[in-house]
Amino acid sequence: MRSWFYIAFIVAVMWFAISHFSDTSARTNRIKKLFSSKKTMVAQAYVEQEVKLSAPEIAKPKKQTEEKDVLSELILSPEQQDIYTVLDENKHLWGEIFDQSKGAVSKLGKCLKTLDRCGERRDNGYFDPNRTSTHADLNRVLMAMQEIVRQSPSFYNDLNRNEIIGLTEINNNNTPILAAQLLLTGDVSDGEFSQMLSNAKSLTGPVRAMYLSVLANPPAPLKQAHVSAVFAALANRNDRYTAMEVQKKLAQYNLTQSQFVAAIKKSCYLSNDGSGENLWPIVRRNIAVQSQAMGYILNPDKLGCQAPIVR
Amino acid sequence: MFSRFISTVTAIVIGCNIAFADENTQAMILEPSKEASHHYSFDVADMLKPGKAGYFALSPAHKVIGPVYSKENASEYIKEIFGLLIQAADSIASEYYKVGYDDNVTYWTFLVTALAIPHHESKLMHARLADRDLKRLPMCSSDYNELRAINSSKVLSVLQMIYREPTDPILPNCSVINKEPSVQQVLISTVNKEDVGFMQLNGRAFREALMPDVYLNVNNSARFGTYHYYDKFREIRSNFAKYSCMKGLNPYSDHELTKASMQFQLVQGTWGSYNIGNTLSASVCRFSNKAARNNEYDQDFKKHLEALVILNTSIYHKYLPENSVERRALDEIIYNFRSIFTKDSEVERNENVQAVLETDYISKYSGGSSKTVFTPNYYINTPTLILRHAPSFDPQWACGKAHVSSLKVAKKAPNLHVEKVWDFLNPTTKKHEKWAQVRVSKYADNIEMTSEENYCYIYGRDAFFVDANLISKVQNKGLTNTDLVGTVTQRPRNPNILEFYSWDSSIIGQVKPLSKLSIVEMALQEIKVRDRISGDLKSRNIKWYKILIPDGSGRFGWVSEQTFDIVTEK
Structure with a gap:
């Protein structure tokens, strides 16, 4: 008799538990729906009552990790303007900063390649796909990593170099430059360098010109590949903006004299951009300034570049 | 074809409004037609009208470095703004002006661009002075100073952290401000509540623009904004062939209309890309496409440009005294820009521009400081x-x-x-x-x-x-804003995910709970709850915690005590 009583009691408890949990589950779904929408006073009242019901089931913390979000507090905080001072004052945290930076590089690098640039795009309003505040954050992280590696080269081995190479495709003013400089603080393999060179194609304007100058000391087998990348940028008639910017930096690419002259000849076409405008004065000045920087005596007018003046 | 038609019409309109230069007339070089001069007229004082712009009222402990507008000093204010803009523009565009470059036309066009853009963006208003006794302007708006008007969570997080830092807030509550005899106010857009200062730089895209070093420093604001649109200007200038609205334009052509529309359209295209943020063809050429979305903004900008270079009805013309070096420099810039419309344009004038470039507009403000002198320890x-x-x-x-x-x-x-x-x-x-x-x-x-x-x-x-x-x-100095560490756990509805909300309740981030997080601040939200027994509505405060989302994005999100338990560390 007593055992029947126990069985009946257990069944009753189970029935109560099942009905209660399923009810809670249905309610919590409603809570979620309400919470995701605009808050209204009525909705708030509803949420308030529902949460009260489920309050006894608050989960207790299972464990506590000691990890602190030092990256956000020190490197990404809007209050911390000078990364180098912050790093100097927190040398004991470099390990954590570096670890968290690697995570940030991985996440931001991926989402900055999406169309909405980590959710920064808006349908209506200001949006520069190559210059968002997420780019700025990534650049700060790269600057911090670079400084840490510069002062403690052992961190270099801990870098995920493939991910950093991936950043050199991002057409932001600073990201590819900082990423390349970070990689070049240590030894990169020929394959990696070659990949970095090939990523230059994704960049435009002064960014590409600057990026190619960062890569101006390639390993011996890749010297020709670097020169080819410079020539390709100069000769691309569909992107005269980039060609002009590369022309302005010719002296920084460690070209030999014959390569230098070849580069100028490849960019002669820039003196007429197809709009009928005579750009020879600009091209002439670029050639004169770059020749002077290289220590060559070169008369631009004798190169045969000058286009007829269009009237 | 249509855009060419529009540009031709534009050029004809411009051409019709131009009188030819009389080189003997020093002050007013080119007279606009009488009919046209009654058209667009702008005034910096328009920005004093209620609802025209939003303003943050600054704590008297934090002053703006640079000119601050008041009705009494309007002329001096515009002089200084003009000088700072010209100096900022020259410092970057002078590369076009170098001997041998032969592209002075582009240099003068950029100077016009530098004057026209803030003229349109803010009517040159950056900071103004409100006086309690005069009662001309409201002293403080609590919606702005307490940041309730701000929609963007990004902008909000920076303002909250830096400007509302409670120990020594740059933007105190209005109850404090209203007791002051006078207060400086800085401009913020009423439209999106993100664009700040006279350059209307977007605070969401440019966190630097919100920093006190830029926002509360007029010269730095001028330089930051000018540099930003120079980027766009330069790209467009080097890429005429890429843009349908610029194609076939030749600044060295003898054909007046082609030259005129080229320079005029370069300014318009630069503003378009500054407004949208990118240099895609559709953005740069939006002004020439009447059917384009937001083309009306370009039409409005064009009115400001015409007031500046054709009608002489700009704010600069209105406030710069006739005999001042700044006014003469303005006339020179406009003359040099407009001379490209005329055949006899060889004589370039720049003596007064040079004088403006050599004038010191900054050092008299060097005593001020936008940085806090208070070091809480x-x-x-x-x-x-x-x-x-x-x-x-x-x-x-x-x-x-x-x-x-x-x-x-x-x-x-x-x-x-x-x-x-x-x-x-x-x-x-x-x-x-x-x-x-x-x-x-x-x-x-x-x-x-x-x-x-x-x-x-x-x-x-x-x-x-x-x-x-x-x-x-305080032990951990340097982390004063983020040193409240809490452990966050979630209630049963989704114990595996911790969700962060933006100020407008959209979910902006998710991470696993049970991790230590830095709470930046706490806010109370008043809600009405209906009592189940009596049926009465009762007020109750819910705590919201603002936390840096630990996903490396550097963004902040809000979590509420309703859905999360926050166990603060002892």
Whole structure:
């Protein structure tokens, strides 16, 4: 008799538990729906009552990790303007900063390649796909990593170099430059360098010109590949903006004299951009300034570049 | 084809409005047609009208570095704004002006661009002065100063952290501001509540533009904004062939209309890309496509440009005194720009521009500082700290109180800090009566002054005496805003995911719970709850915690105590 009583009691408890949990589950779904929408006073009242019901089931913390979000507090905080001072004052945290930076590089690098640039795009309003505040954050992280590696080269081995190479495709003013400089603080393999060179194609304007100058000391087998990348940028008639910017930096690419002259000849076409405008004065000045920087005596007018003046 | 038609029509309109240069007339080089001069007229004072713009009212402890507009100094204000803009533009565009470059036309066009863009964006208003006695302007808007008007969570997080830092807020509550005799106010857009200053730089895209070093410094604002649109200008200038609205334009052509539309359209295209943010063809050429979305913005910009270079009805023309070097420099710039419309344009004028470039508009403001001079290093460990002007417990020496709402929070929260100057043992009384002299920010929310008399309080020079046992040293200096560490757990609805909300309740981030997180601030939200038994509506406050989302994005999100448990660290 007593055992029947126990069985009946257990069944009753189970029935109560099942009905209660399923009810809670249905309610919590409603809570979620309400919470995701605009808050209204009525909705708030509803949420308030529902949460009260489920309050006894608050989960207790299972464990506590000691990890602190030092990256956000020190490197990404809007209050911390000078990364180098912050790093100097927190040398004991470099390990954590570096670890968290690697995570940030991985996440931001991926989402900055999406169309909405980590959710920064808006349908209506200001949006520069190559210059968002997420780019700025990534650049700060790269600057911090670079400084840490510069002062403690052992961190270099801990870098995920493939991910950093991936950043050199991002057409932001600073990201590819900082990423390349970070990689070049240590030894990169020929394959990696070659990949970095090939990523230059994704960049435009002064960014590409600057990026190619960062890569101006390639390993011996890749010297020709670097020169080819410079020539390709100069000769691309569909992107005269980039060609002009590369022309302005010719002296920084460690070209030999014959390569230098070849580069100028490849960019002669820039003196007429197809709009009928005579750009020879600009091209002439670029050639004169770059020749002077290289220590060559070169008369631009004798190169045969000058286009007829269009009237 | 259509865009070519539009550009041709534009050029004809421009051409029709131009009278030819008389080189002997120094002050007014080109007269506009009488009919046209009645058209668009702009005034910086338009920005004083209610609802025209939003303003943050600054704590008197934080001044704007640079000119601040008031009705009485309007002319001087515009002179200085003009000078700063020209200096900023010249510092970057002078590369076009170098000997041998032969592209002075582009240089002058950029100077016109630099003058036209802020003219359109803000009618040159950056900061203004509101005087309590004159009652011309409202002293403070609590929607702005308490940041309720701000929609973007990104902008909000920066403003909250830097401008509403409770120890010494740059934007105090209006109840504090309203007691001041006068207050400086800085501009923020009423449309999106993100664009700041006279350059209307987007604070969401450019976090730097929100920093006090830029926002509260007129010269730095001018340089930051000018540099930003120079980027666009240069790209468009080097890429005419890429843009349908610029194609086939030749600045060296003898054909006047082609030249005219080229320069005019370069300015318009630059503004279009500044407005949208990118240099895609559709953005740069939006002005030439009447059917394009937001083309009306371009039409409006064109009115400002015409007022500047054709009609002489710009704000610069209105306020720069006829005989001032700035006015003569303006005339030179417009002359050089307009000379491309005329055949006899060889003579370039730049003596007064040179004089403006050599004028010092900045150093007279160097005494000011937009940075805080208050360095909080101690926190208050008592519910009420009496601030005295002598080391004595006698009530007559009390000047005010610093209130602490919750001691539990006080230990870590940043909003109850003081700056300790020194401490000492009182030699005249009991042996161990330790006193400290501290400074507090007059504009902090938790300070209540009981006396306004000078001997009690002179900000920046005097400090108060307090019982030294009632203040404790802040250990982790440098992290004052993020040192409240909590462990966050979630209630049963989704125990595996911790969701972060933006201010408008959209979910902006998710991470696993049960991790230590830095709470930047706490806010209370008042909600109405219907009592189940009586049916009455009752008010209840819900705590929201603002936390840096630990996903490496650097963004902040809000979590509510309704859905999460926050266990703060002891």
